[in-house]
Amino acid sequence: MSGAEGFVGIDLGGTKIRGILADGEGRILASRLEPTGAGRGSEAVFETLASIAASLVEEGRAAGRLPRSVGVGAPGPLDAERGIILVTENLPFVDFPLGPSLEARLGLPVKLDNDGCAAAMGEYLYGAGRGADPLVYVTASTGIGGGAVIGGRPLRGRGSNALEVGHMTLLPDGPACKCGNRGCAEALASGTAIAARAEEAVLAARSGGRPTSLSSCPRLGAEEVFREAGRGDAVAELIASEALAYLGICVANLATIFDPEIIVIGGGLCRSGERLFEAVRLAVRSRCSKAVSGSLRILPAGLGGDSGALGAAALGHFSPSGAKNDIAEAAH
Amino acid sequence: MSGAEGFVGIDLGGTKIRGILADGEGRILASRLEPTGAGRGSEAVFETLASIAASLVEEGRAAGRLPRSVGVGAPGPLDAERGIILVTENLPFVDFPLGPSLEARLGLPVKLDNDGCAAAMGEYLYGAGRGADPLVYVTASTGIGGGAVIGGRPLRGRGSNALEVGHMTLLPDGPACKCGNRGCAEALASGTAIAARAEEAVLAARSGGRPTSLSSCPRLGAEEVFREAGRGDAVAELIASEALAYLGICVANLATIFDPEIIVIGGGLCRSGERLFEAVRLAVRSRCSKAVSGSLRILPAGLGGDSGALGAAALGHFSPSGAKNDIAEAAH
Numbered sequence: 001m002s003g004a005e006g007f008v009g010i011d012l013g014g015t016k017i018r019g020i021l022a023d024g025e026g027r028i029l030a031s032r033l034e035p036t037g038a039g040r041g042s043e044a045v046f047e048t049l050a051s052i053a054a055s056l057v058e059e060g061r062a063a064g065r066l067p068r069s070v071g072v073g074a075p076g077p078l079d080a081e082r083g084i085i086l087v088t089e090n091l092p093f094v095d096f097p098l099g100p101s102l103e104a105r106l107g108l109p110v111k112l113d114n115d116g117c118a119a120a121m122g123e124y125l126y127g128a129g130r131g132a133d134p135l136v137y138v139t140a141s142t143g144i145g146g147g148a149v150i151g152g153r154p155l156r157g158r159g160s161n162a163l164e165v166g167h168m169t170l171l172p173d174g175p176a177c178k179c180g181n182r183g184c185a186e187a188l189a190s191g192t193a194i195a196a197r198a199e200e201a202v203l204a205a206r207s208g209g210r211p212t213s214l215s216s217c218p219r220l221g222a223e224e225v226f227r228e229a230g231r232g233d234a235v236a237e238l239i240a241s242e243a244l245a246y247l248g249i250c251v252a253n254l255a256t257i258f259d260p261e262i263i264v265i266g267g268g269l270c271r272s273g274e275r276l277f278e279a280v281r282l283a284v285r286s287r288c289s290k291a292v293s294g295s296l297r298i299l300p301a302g303l304g305g306d307s308g309a310l311g312a313a314a315l316g317h318f319s320p321s322g323a324k325n326d327i328a329e330a331a332h
Numbered sequence: 333m334s335g336a337e338g339f340v341g342i343d344l345g346g347t348k349i350r351g352i353l354a355d356g357e358g359r360i361l362a363s364r365l366e367p368t369g370a371g372r373g374s375e376a377v378f379e380t381l382a383s384i385a386a387s388l389v390e391e392g393r394a395a396g397r398l399p400r401s402v403g404v405g406a407p408g409p410l411d412a413e414r415g416i417i418l419v420t421e422n423l424p425f426v427d428f429p430l431g432p433s434l435e436a437r438l439g440l441p442v443k444l445d446n447d448g449c450a451a452a453m454g455e456y457l458y459g460a461g462r463g464a465d466p467l468v469y470v471t472a473s474t475g476i477g478g479g480a481v482i483g484g485r486p487l488r489g490r491g492s493n494a495l496e497v498g499h500m501t502l503l504p505d506g507p508a509c510k511c512g513n514r515g516c517a518e519a520l521a522s523g524t525a526i527a528a529r530a531e532e533a534v535l536a537a538r539s540g541g542r543p544t545s546l547s548s549c550p551r552l553g554a555e556e557v558f559r560e561a562g563r564g565d566a567v568a569e570l571i572a573s574e575a576l577a578y579l580g581i582c583v584a585n586l587a588t589i590f591d592p593e594i595i596v597i598g599g600g601l602c603r604s605g606e607r608l609f610e611a612v613r614l615a616v617r618s619r620c621s622k623a624v625s626g627s628l629r630i631l632p633a634g635l636g637g638d639s640g641a642l643g644a645a646a647l648g649h650f651s652p653s654g655a656k657n658d659i660a661e662a663a664h
Binding site: 076077078079086087133134150151153155156157158159160161162163164165167168169170171172179180181245246249252253254256257258259260261286287288289290291292295296 | 408409410411418419465466482483485487488489490491492493494495496497499500501502503504511512513577578581584585586588589590591592593618619620621622623624627628
């Protein structure tokens with residue numbers, strides 16, 4: 001039977017919606033990638049997501065692998081039990097019943113989960129942290145998020161809003177975060193934060209401050225900051241090293257909390273390469289106890305951009321109440 | 333049978349060793365409390381602990397409740413699997429095989445666990461957080477520690493060193509911590525940190541700085557600081573409010589990580605009363621997402637100073653591998 005199973009997972013991001021049809025071993029049989037088009041409003045975004053899911057279900061059916069359920073990873077906060085996206089920073093959803101709406105559309109059970117939780121599960125089942133206990137996953141991208149898998153089970157928390165690691169306070173009076181708090185990891189170390197610092201630096205240079213090669217970049221994002229830092233620009237270097245130092249503190253705090261076997265780091269900022277991992281490992285070595293840091297492995301995501309969709313597919317399939325142990329078994 | 337069972341738990345602290353003989357419902361049948369006498373060296377401290385444990389086992393035997401195992405909660409970092417205390421800040425133990433030594437002495441299986449983990453389990457099974465999922469426990473005392481119980485199981489981490497919450501970095505360039513890091517919660521909000529700030533303030537007052545009623549206290553600890561703050565001393569007030577603000581950030585970060593049902597706070601600083609809980613609740617409200625803070629309850633420990641010993645007794649009894657679910661069942 002298991003050879004004929006199909007699993008559909010959707011990763012709903014602020015810029016892209018990724019959909020995957022996979023088999024029980026996490027092999028990708030088909031995939032879709034569409035821009036989210038968050039500016040078009042909630043109904044249009046839902047329409048894109050639903051048509052991706054429907055076409056993957058159809059493709060599974062045609063291949064004799066009819067999916068029995070669909071998993072969706074979405075940014076929180078969520079009411080995962082009722083399938084509702086409560087509110088999101090980069091998407092037009094407020095109290096949106098994504099789960100029930102998609103179930104009605106597809107005629108299949110839909111499991112909504114936190115996107116960080118889904119990606120952690122993807123890396124635990126099929127990626128860089130296969131079978132690790134505990135596994136902690138951190139995504140450093142436009143925002144900062146995460147997930148944890150303990151004893152083979154995803155840590156969801158009371159309302160599936162655990163591991164909002166981007167909103168740990170790392171600097172009590174630090175820069176304002178979109179969430180309303182100050183000094184969140186996301187306001188200090190995310191792609192958005194790096195871009196904001198770069199814009200400030202360019203403005204400062206224009207009004208007579210320290211000159212920077214960032215001033216001649218047509219676009220100002222984390223990629224440009226890391227590139228100009230690599231070329232020797234001192235202002236870009238300061239922005240990059242400060243952001244990575246805060247990302248390191250964020251990861252070190254998670255190490256101190258979970259005493260994990262493996263921390264997997266994914267997300268677009270990893271494109272800055274070994275530099276990011278060096279900074280994070282340095283922070284963990286200097287800030288955590290040796291009992292925690294000594295045996296801890298810090299690894300790049302093994303599934304690249306697919307962690308979330310593959311994990312969502314697995315979480316959609318394994319029922320959250322009864323069959324949790326199936327997930328742990330699947331990883332071994 | 334269960335009526336005739338006895339459980340022995342030992343809470344090994346930097347200043348006191350507490351031992352308990354309990355029944356299966358967490359009722360205390362006998363208890364011992366001795367000063368640790370950390371200055372007398374590791375063998376003498378072990379001797380005190382072993383004689384407390386032996387006398388409780390004997391008392392259980394005499395009452396027809398022969399304990400089948402003994403649980404010990406000790407400060408980390410530990411190698412819990414092998415029963416070894418690796419190193420401690422306030423005790424004379426380095427690579428000390430406490431578990432095997434105590435087993436040899438008592439002729440009973442001994443389970444060594446992190447003290448925060450034990451206290452969390454005590455509060456989960458018998459205290460303020462009965463059956464909560466997740467439950468997070470924080471102790472604010474001489475140091476700051478903690479534990480978490482998820483789905484009825486204690487979160488131990490790879491090497492039983494999870495939840496060293498006192499060593500989360502809350503202020504990257506903050507005061508030096510004994511652990512070697514800077515800006516740890518423990519260096520900002522513990523009883524030791526408050527006492528250190530009070531001493532600095534008294535020295536500053538002596539050399540012409542801001543006068544404070546702390547200067548006339550024969551002893552300078554957290555208790556005196558909270559008392560003088562309550563009497564209107566502005567310097568003591570500043571020290572107290574800053575420390576509680578950092579404790580609040582520590583708890584808010586744990587809320588953001590675990591999305592817990594209940595956070596239980598124990599330890600000597602709770603004697604400062606409602607003021608501590610007000611500060612922590614304010615930090616959680618202002619720094620966490622509403623989805624997390626809305627339904628979260630933050631409660632004082634229900635077992636007072638007995639959380640650790642009662643939890644250690646339970647953890648010693650339930651084997652860590654096979655019978656984990658018994659613990660979850662016992663709470664319902």
